[in-house]
Amino acid sequence: MIVVLKQNPNRHQLESLIAWLQEKGIIIHTSIGEAHTILGLVGDTSQLDIDLIAALDIVEDVKRVQEPYKNANRKFHPEDTVVQVGNTQIGGGNLTLMAGPCSVESEEQVVAIAKAVKASGATMLRGGAFKPRTSPYSFQGLGATGLEYLKVARQETGLPIVTELMDLSQLPLFKDVDVIQIGARNMQNFDLLKAVGHQDKPVMIKRGMSATYEEWLMSAEYVMAGGNENVILCERGIRTFESYTRNTLDLACIPVLRKLTHLPIIIDPSHATGKSWLVDPLAMGAVATGADGLLIEVHNDPAHALCDGPQSLKPEVFDGLAKKLLKLHDFMKTVEE
Amino acid sequence: MIVVLKQNPNRHQLESLIAWLQEKGIIIHTSIGEAHTILGLVGDTSQLDIDLIAALDIVEDVKRVQEPYKNANRKFHPEDTVVQVGNTQIGGGNLTLMAGPCSVESEEQVVAIAKAVKASGATMLRGGAFKPRTSPYSFQGLGATGLEYLKVARQETGLPIVTELMDLSQLPLFKDVDVIQIGARNMQNFDLLKAVGHQDKPVMIKRGMSATYEEWLMSAEYVMAGGNENVILCERGIRTFESYTRNTLDLACIPVLRKLTHLPIIIDPSHATGKSWLVDPLAMGAVATGADGLLIEVHNDPAHALCDGPQSLKPEVFDGLAKKLLKLHDFMKTVEE
Amino acid sequence: MIVVLKQNPNRHQLESLIAWLQEKGIIIHTSIGEAHTILGLVGDTSQLDIDLIAALDIVEDVKRVQEPYKNANRKFHPEDTVVQVGNTQIGGGNLTLMAGPCSVESEEQVVAIAKAVKASGATMLRGGAFKPRTSPYSFQGLGATGLEYLKVARQETGLPIVTELMDLSQLPLFKDVDVIQIGARNMQNFDLLKAVGHQDKPVMIKRGMSATYEEWLMSAEYVMAGGNENVILCERGIRTFESYTRNTLDLACIPVLRKLTHLPIIIDPSHATGKSWLVDPLAMGAVATGADGLLIEVHNDPAHALCDGPQSLKPEVFDGLAKKLLKLHDFMKTVEE
Amino acid sequence: MIVVLKQNPNRHQLESLIAWLQEKGIIIHTSIGEAHTILGLVGDTSQLDIDLIAALDIVEDVKRVQEPYKNANRKFHPEDTVVQVGNTQIGGGNLTLMAGPCSVESEEQVVAIAKAVKASGATMLRGGAFKPRTSPYSFQGLGATGLEYLKVARQETGLPIVTELMDLSQLPLFKDVDVIQIGARNMQNFDLLKAVGHQDKPVMIKRGMSATYEEWLMSAEYVMAGGNENVILCERGIRTFESYTRNTLDLACIPVLRKLTHLPIIIDPSHATGKSWLVDPLAMGAVATGADGLLIEVHNDPAHALCDGPQSLKPEVFDGLAKKLLKLHDFMKTVEE
The missing domain is CATH 3.20.20.70 (Aldolase class I)
Structure with missing residues (x-):
């Protein structure tokens, strides 16, 4: 899962998000660009509620890389x-x-x-x-x-x-x-x-x-x-x-x-x-x-x-x-x- | 409801259809053209199953004039x-x-x-x-x-x-x-x-x-x-x-x-x-x-x-x-x- | 082509429509129901502009029976x-x-x-x-x-x-x-x-x-x-x-x-x-x-x-x-x- | 722009891609996960042909973060x-x-x-x-x-x-x-x-x-x-x-x-x-x-x-x-x- 952050995200909110993801066993790769910071989430992301993440003030967009289904996959x-x-x-x-x-x-x-x-x-x-x-x-x-x-x-x-x-x-x-x-x-x-x-x-x-x-x-x-x-x-x-x-x-x-x-x-x-x-x-x-x-x-x-x-x-x-x-x-x- | 018949419809089937419609209290106006015969059905057509009529061998097309809903109409x-x-x-x-x-x-x-x-x-x-x-x-x-x-x-x-x-x-x-x-x-x-x-x-x-x-x-x-x-x-x-x-x-x-x-x-x-x-x-x-x-x-x-x-x-x-x-x-x- | 008229159409307008259609060589079959009067148009209707007819005050709906294309038909x-x-x-x-x-x-x-x-x-x-x-x-x-x-x-x-x-x-x-x-x-x-x-x-x-x-x-x-x-x-x-x-x-x-x-x-x-x-x-x-x-x-x-x-x-x-x-x-x- | 690579991408092809992107002034952030490696491309990506990148054998998916229009943006x-x-x-x-x-x-x-x-x-x-x-x-x-x-x-x-x-x-x-x-x-x-x-x-x-x-x-x-x-x-x-x-x-x-x-x-x-x-x-x-x-x-x-x-x-x-x-x-x- 890829999380695109808004420009200049609130630092406190970003830390909360990272902590919450780490708690769920997700590994995070951060890529900081001029216009956007991108988080690459690695692990079992099918358990993450994409809407919940997209709702955060600091998030511009969330894109799935893995399919949200497992048994049928x-x-x-x-x-x-x-x-x-x-x-x-x-x-x-x-x-x-x-x-x-x-x-x-x-x-x-x-x-x-x-x-x-x-x-x-x-x-x-x-x-x-x-x-x-x-x-x-x-x-x-x-x-x-x-x-x-x-x-x-x-x-x-x-x-x-x-x-x-x-x-x-x-x-x-x-x-x-x-x-x-x-x-x-x-x-x-x-x-x-x-x-x-x-x-x-x-x-x-x-x-x-x-x-x-x-x-x-x-x-x-x-x-x-x-x-x-x-x-x-x-x-x-x-x-x-x-x-x-x-x-x-x-x-x-x-x-x-x-x-x-x-x-x-x-x-x-x-x-x-x-x-x-x-x-x-x-x-x-x-x-x-x-x-x-x-x-x-x-x-x-x-x-x-x-x-x-x-x-x-x-x-x-x-x-x-x-x-x-x-x-x-x-x-x-x-x-x- | 308008029923467009195929060219040269089987006469026996047409009579059956007409009899069946009349039984349901529907009045039928027939309009015979060169290419098509058209039946105009008048009465409470919301009780007629449009798919049933369209299924008949002699029927080319059926078009509703009245809405199929009554209580909501x-x-x-x-x-x-x-x-x-x-x-x-x-x-x-x-x-x-x-x-x-x-x-x-x-x-x-x-x-x-x-x-x-x-x-x-x-x-x-x-x-x-x-x-x-x-x-x-x-x-x-x-x-x-x-x-x-x-x-x-x-x-x-x-x-x-x-x-x-x-x-x-x-x-x-x-x-x-x-x-x-x-x-x-x-x-x-x-x-x-x-x-x-x-x-x-x-x-x-x-x-x-x-x-x-x-x-x-x-x-x-x-x-x-x-x-x-x-x-x-x-x-x-x-x-x-x-x-x-x-x-x-x-x-x-x-x-x-x-x-x-x-x-x-x-x-x-x-x-x-x-x-x-x-x-x-x-x-x-x-x-x-x-x-x-x-x-x-x-x-x-x-x-x-x-x-x-x-x-x-x-x-x-x-x-x-x-x-x-x-x-x-x-x-x-x-x-x- | 089938023209469904509104209830109680203006008589003068209806006569104009019928005259105009006849001028174009179209034969008209009229079917008068309780709720609607239906005109069945017979002849070369591909030359008729369906939008023009639908625009008339007295018309509720127009439906084609014949395809509007000829050379490709x-x-x-x-x-x-x-x-x-x-x-x-x-x-x-x-x-x-x-x-x-x-x-x-x-x-x-x-x-x-x-x-x-x-x-x-x-x-x-x-x-x-x-x-x-x-x-x-x-x-x-x-x-x-x-x-x-x-x-x-x-x-x-x-x-x-x-x-x-x-x-x-x-x-x-x-x-x-x-x-x-x-x-x-x-x-x-x-x-x-x-x-x-x-x-x-x-x-x-x-x-x-x-x-x-x-x-x-x-x-x-x-x-x-x-x-x-x-x-x-x-x-x-x-x-x-x-x-x-x-x-x-x-x-x-x-x-x-x-x-x-x-x-x-x-x-x-x-x-x-x-x-x-x-x-x-x-x-x-x-x-x-x-x-x-x-x-x-x-x-x-x-x-x-x-x-x-x-x-x-x-x-x-x-x-x-x-x-x-x-x-x-x-x-x-x-x-x- | 985010490029999701297939598992175990051909090393030579990956190097070619990176070189080609760098030639165009794009900065690349790499994030390596268990299932996928993700490249985060930073710079003027509106000049990149997304279809061209998606066509590469080593690429699974490409997603835009920035809009492809500039003058209208x-x-x-x-x-x-x-x-x-x-x-x-x-x-x-x-x-x-x-x-x-x-x-x-x-x-x-x-x-x-x-x-x-x-x-x-x-x-x-x-x-x-x-x-x-x-x-x-x-x-x-x-x-x-x-x-x-x-x-x-x-x-x-x-x-x-x-x-x-x-x-x-x-x-x-x-x-x-x-x-x-x-x-x-x-x-x-x-x-x-x-x-x-x-x-x-x-x-x-x-x-x-x-x-x-x-x-x-x-x-x-x-x-x-x-x-x-x-x-x-x-x-x-x-x-x-x-x-x-x-x-x-x-x-x-x-x-x-x-x-x-x-x-x-x-x-x-x-x-x-x-x-x-x-x-x-x-x-x-x-x-x-x-x-x-x-x-x-x-x-x-x-x-x-x-x-x-x-x-x-x-x-x-x-x-x-x-x-x-x-x-x-x-x-x-x-x-x-």
Whole structure:
């Protein structure tokens, strides 16, 4: 951490700051220039509150050199994390296809889709039981009943299930779920993150609509600080001024996160674009960029989906796409030695 | 609502759509052009799920003409909502000054600040007991103890208190709070919104970091749909590419919301800018633009604040600012007839 | 185009509007609802000034149904445009690799790089002679001399050259250039667009830092309206709040533009990310998403590049990447029937 | 400037870097930590190309401590710049009201508006002769004829004129204009900036749609580096995801720029919002926040304006607003001692 002091800092305040930092085991290198004095802080600076230091009268600016996250940081954990879910592994060179309906609507629907996507190569079933909807007048999901239908579909197909938890009060209902999804709108619901950090199921954290990589990784850090190391990151587009697509899918997150963290990275082209015809090319792009997996909406009757219909593929379209994705994943192994 | 159909829509599907809309009491005006057929839907379209219609194979685009919110909509509620809190009123031509520390740190601290800001003209005390912090390693607030200190400060000064609720499980602790604040990161925590909609305390909803006006009003609608009409909106800056200020304060929200809704509008220049020296000019700007009040951080020792120090004013600085703000508010009444 | 009228519009003004529209050959369908009257305008609405109509006292809102661009619109030109440049074709199923230094620094440098990238499979040479630099104190490019060095490199390798034109006063210098590049900062320099529209060389338009697809296509329309049909679009990232990468590369633009326009689409991962280690994965992602080509910075000594060094690949790294890109492009043909 | 080195930097490269910096008169303070070695560079670092240093293999990150602009920097020019235009002064505690039509349409129109706005208190006349329009099919302005009409209006009223220059080839036509405006789309048209820096008329630079404060000041620096010190900055809103308003007006720029630079700051609420009913409250907010002036569109018949009509005020509305603005400006002097 680098602390840039104002010109002619109050000597007494400077000594207090130095003493306080030394107390925390920080070593300080001072560099005195004409215009500025700069303190280089060396040691475990992730414990220092950058805002607190920036608040001091004598400080002009504070800049981090080290990342504020530790458990999620590849520097301290060089090996890729591979998350085991039932018989499938997320990360470690696998391509995980998570597919299923946006909303669980009925047992028949979710079982039929689960069978179809499994036949096409999906290794996990996704489906929403609790749905975050912008309008209180929109369908809010089947709730606990929806979770039951998902479990029936799992029993029929063997596919592990991933579904969104919206509030920590629902946690008891999720004890039989395979992967807990934290939605984009809850990425900084810190009480929820703490709660899922204190249980042992894998957690998939979607990137917030305007979250930076660092904030996203800090949300992972919340979960991991609670003891739960099985965290998956899921990019679903960020908000920009372009409104033709619902959000702007940021595929650069794949290589960037690969460098910053050891956690697996899943891409959701369905929510990112909001248009089903964009799912195919962007899913292919995500695999070529190095994604560990994809989260894709599949619906047997998009026209009657109770939510988010325009971004859902029909099972036969997903079938063609899944085959291409798996072939591309194999191809990529041949060119990336 | 306007539905633009694709060229040569399937006749059977079109008839189904029309029948379904008519069932919901919607009247349909059809306009057939060379390139497009357009359906004009008339009636209560706020109950229609726009995504569901857009999902249909025959539909190219759907555009809303009416707003999707009703309770929060000025068209259906032309009079300004005035929220009564203790002896003070928010909205209706008053200027409400909510001031206090970012975090409650001790009884002495919050009582001292409460007395100071009351003497300067503040009519409400703000202070965080539960703190949303980006890092799990940062101070998370005093929690329930912090709420107790706020109540002591209220008892000593008579100032009603506003403080942030982060999770619905904490709701029982808030029964003696005057106004419940929903933070920016929880603006779309829909379970939390429903929960505060089913209790009777006023709720102040901060705008999400990248929320549109419509999404913000839909969050108000969630609370109001539960029966709680006492909703206050608080702008705290939106995220842009400009990083000199923490966020970009959007003062245009004041006249825009004044037109769209009847709810009072509070501006928070402290969080929006993240720098204490920007609070004064932007608070003045907010009053001249027509804000119903301000939320301002005041700290008796910014250098030792446990969080968000750089944006806090010292009580003596707040005193000067409060006097200017009240004078400006009086002046504005003389020029706006 | 749909015109939503205010409630109880002034009858005289409405009649004037209708007469004016009819004069322009527009057919009007009127749909009268309880809250709103809606006019559906049918005909060539691209000639109507949407702002002018929105300005009318009786109008509440105007929404376009048809795109405002014609020459660039795939609806009116269903076949892909293939731009012929020397012996190479851009678009039409080819993968064009444009490679070279950010800035032309010397004849030796640009010739050496040109030879290297040609050997690796590049089909065009890029290089900046006139450089848009944020600071007046930064190197501004070699100018006319740089253009001469590029021509020497072309003579030595046969690679056609693409280079940026910054001002229309420089146009005479560009008469021996193969493709004129319009930089992101000049995407809405309308005089420059008109000028290159009135000459016959192909023009590659980079997307502005915060331009929408529609604005970008309108810039292409400016060039095409002047009679020059040979326009290439180049995505180089848009500005978002994420600052780890210089910009956010929007690969969704590829399938979206493929639908909206017939013009070829090139991706520039070097400028988009600003980091050389991100070029490889994003270039692969771009090809899998369907790009017609890539614009990649290659430098023989990145450490001494006079500008934009951090994003340049060394020739040997480019060599490995180019081979992978061409293999991936072949692979994609086998899976996309 | 702070240079953070990678772990175990190549010794030879480090020595080269240090030698190169010392050659440029930079003094270097080295701080060696466990994880990172940090170089603190002291001296005139504005001449250093930050990208060049960041490109070096041994460098992990470079951070500026000093601003990259000098002529525009308040640190090197503590006094406010006051720009003299005819009999009026911009900056230095004055409130400059620049008013007039978006587009010059006819001599009668612009003379009538000029007379009206002068009577209301405007001190400068604005009006577009060359118009940057997104569509090649929209009205592009009257050009040279429009400039003539503006001069007639100046003769009739004595109001100095400010109007936009779109291309440096038009510069000879502007020799009789009082203030040259550089539009938002040309903020980084560096050849244009250089050209207006080499002539002696005041230049008003509008902020680019997604420009940071620093980039905006670097554009001012381009003009000032050419010898022209009379630069005025004009905020006209930045692009965000909120689309209800055309752009998001960033009033925080006023106090921020006041600190960073000595140049006067004008606010344009008309273009920023795109809606005439938002001009009044935001203009008032701008004055209370400390703006040096306002740029306001006034049209005698908004319904027939050839461009940008929805944001223009009628003269009688401007009259009421101008009176309020001047009263508020006087009031502000009484409260800001």
